[in-house]
Amino acid sequence: MKELVAHRCTKCGLIMYPQHGRCLRCKEREFEPIEAKGDAELITYSDNQTLPWGIDDRQRFLGIVEFENGVKAMGWLKVAAPKLGMKLKARWEPVRVIDGEDVYGLVLR
Numbered sequence: 001m002k003e004l005v006a007h008r009c010t011k012c013g014l015i016m017y018p019q020h021g022r023c024l025r026c027k028e029r030e031f032e033p034i035e036a037k038g039d040a041e042l043i044t045y046s047d048n049q050t051l052p053w054g055i056d057d058r059q060r061f062l063g064i065v066e067f068e069n070g071v072k073a074m075g076w077l078k079v080a081a082p083k084l085g086m087k088l089k090a091r092w093e094p095v096r097v098i099d100g101e102d103v104y105g106l107v108l109r
């Protein structure tokens with residue numbers, strides 16, 4: 001997935017997304033970009049029934065996925081019946097509206 005770029009610590013190799021000022025494991029400050037590649041595997045999810053303003057849905061699943069190269073990210077899990085381990089495709093799509101403008105986020109299906 002070209003547009004999703006995580007950051008790999010140059011000292012210990014920990015991959016973080018989004019980026020942090022210091023490595024969460026070793027406190028290093030140097031990182032190299034790493035693009036999320038391949039399909040995403042669902043590693044956990046939650047069922048959210050209290051959603052913020054700008055989202056008209058009454059319920060959404062929020063999922064955390066791991067791509068084939070180890071990048072992990074969170075997104076709107078747009079499937080009827082989530083199952084841990086299922087393979088998903090990730091894309092940027094509008095996920096809510098703020099001040100009349102679409103706000104894009106990661107959508108997993």
Ligand SMILES: [Zn+2]
Pocket residue numbers: 009010011012013014023024025026027028
């Ligand atoms: Zn590190």
